[in-house]
C-alpha cells in the first residue's frame with residue numbers, strides 16, 4: 388500500500404472525535420489492505436511499529452527530528468524552531484516546509500507503507516557512536532520522498548505522538564467489522580450502530596478482545612481474524628511475551644468493597660511493592676513490570692526463587708515484589724526499592740542491600756493451559772499447589788475468604804501494622820481480564836495521601852538550578868486526556884543517591900520536550916511520579932479544577948504507565964473524603 392493512502396486515513400481520523408466514525412474509517416482501510424501489509428497497518432494506525440508486548444521505543448528526540456527536517460527541506464534550524472513554537476507540532480511544521488519546498492522543485496517521490504515501517508523500526512535499532520547522524524539520515528531520507536501530508540505523519544510517528552486518537556478498543560471493533568464480516572449497520576448521522584443480530588455482534592467483539600488479551604498483538608489478531616472466528620479462538624498466551632495485567636478499582640469502605648466483588652470474597656494483604664508478571668518456560672525465566680518492561684536482569688534473586696520454588700515446568704504468574712529491611716526484616720515502602728527497577732549495574736550488591744520478597748497472588752497459564760477464563764478461586768488453588776513457600780523469598784499473598792466486615796477490618800489492621808497499604812478484595816468466581824479495571828479486584832487503602840501523576844510540563848531552573856528542569860507540572864487522568872493539578876518541585880533531590888534528583892528527571896524529560904516558551908516547557912505525558920500532599924483544594928487555576936496544597940515528590944514510578952495514573956474521579960473522591968474527616 389502507498390503510504391499516502393494511510394496518511395489520508397490518518398487525516399480523516401484526526402478530523403473527527405466520533406468513535407464509531409473512526410471505527411468505520413479504520414475498518415474500510417483494513418478491508419482494502421492486502422495480507423502482507425495488514426499487521427503493519429494495524430500497528431501504524433496506533434502510531435506503533437512493535438506489538439504491545441514489545442516495549443521497544445523509536446527513541447528519537449524532537450531536536451533530532453528538527454535537524455532532519457532542516458536537511459530534507461533546506462530550511463535552517465532557527466526558522467524551523469520559530470515555526471515550531473508557533474504551531475506547537477513538528478509534524479505540521481514538516482508538512483508546511485515540505486509544501487513550500489515542493490513548489491520550488493520538481494517533486495517525484497513516492498513512499499510505501501512498508502518503507503516507512505521498515506525505516507521507523509530501523510531507528511529504534513540505532514544506538515551508540517554515530518547513531519545520531521544515522522538517525523537524522525534515515526528520517527531525512529523519508530521526508531525527502533514525502534508529500535506534505537505524509538511528512539506530517541512521518542514526523543509524528545517518529546516522535547511517537549500521532550495525535551489521531553485511535554484507541555485499542557477502536558481497532559478491536561474495526562477488526563471485527565472488517566475481518567469477521569459482522570455488519571454493524573452504522574449510521575453516520577446519528578453516530579449509532581444497529582447490528583441485525585446484537586448477540587452475534589457482541590460475541591464477535593468479545594472473541595477479538597480475548598485474542599488481543601492473550602497475544603497482546605492486535606496486528607497478528609487482525610491477520611488471524613481473516614481466517615475466521617475459530618482460528619482466533621485457537622490463539623493462546625505465549626510464554627515469554629507479556630500480557631497486560633489486570634487492574635484494580637478503588638473503594639472507600641469495606642462495605643463498598645464487598646458490594647463490588649460479592650460475598651464471600653477473597654481478601655488479601657495489599658503489599659506496597661511493585662507488580663511482577665513472571666513467565667517460566669522450563670528454566671527460562673522472564674520478569675516484566677506492569678508496563679511490560681523486562682526487568683529479569685535487575686532481579687537475579689527473584690529468578691532463582693522461581694526456578695527453585697515454583698513446581699511447574701511452564702507457567703505465567705502474577706505477583707507483587709515487596710522490599711524489606713535486610714536487618715529487621717520489616718517491609719519497606721515502594722519508594723525505598725524503586726531504584727532497583729532501572730539500575731543496570733551493581734545488581735548483586737543492590738539485591739543484598741534492598742532485598743525483595745515475592746508475593747504470588749495469581750496465575751494466568753500453567754503447563755500449556757490458559758487459565759484466564761478459570762475462576763479466581765481455582766487459580767488460587769493452582770498457585771497453592773505449585774508454589775513452595777519460603778519466607779522472605781517467595782510466598783503466597785496472605786489471604787482469607789470471608790463475608791464478614793468485622794473480620795475484614797481486623798485483617799486490614801493486621802495488614803497495615805505489618806507495613807502494607809491495606810487490602811485487596813477479589814471476586815471468587817471472576818476470570819482474569821488483562822489490562823482491565825473491571826472491578827474483579829478492588830483495593831481498600833486507609834487514606835489517600837499519595838497520587839500517581841503524569842508529568843506534562845516543567846520549568847527551567849535559575850541560579851544554582853540552572854540547566855535543570857524544576858517545578859514539574861503534574862496531571863491526573865480525565866475522560867479525554869490529562870488534567871493538570873498543579874506544580875511540584877519539593878521532594879526532588881540534589882543528588883541521585885538521595886532519591887529522584889533534578890538531574891535525573893531532567894535527563895528523562897529533555898528528550899520528550901514538545902514545546903518551549905521562555906523557561907516553560909511542555910513534555911510528552913510519559914513519566915509517572917508519586918506525589919504526596921497535605922490537602923486537595925478546588926481551584927480554577929488548573930484544568931482538573933483542583934489543586935494540591937504542599938505537594939511533594941515521593942518517587943519515580945517507572946513501573947507505571949500514564950494510562951494507569953490516578954483518575955479525576957479518584958481525586959474528587961479524595962477531596963470529598965477529606966472534607967468528612
Ligand code: AMP
Nearest residue numbers: 635655656657658661662707748784811
Ligand atoms: P494500585 O496500584 O493502588 O492501583 O493497586 C493495585 C496494585 O496493587 C496492583 O497492580 C499490584 O501491584 C498491587 N498489589 C499488592 N498486593 C496485591 C494483591 N494481593 N493482589 C493484587 N495486587 C496487589
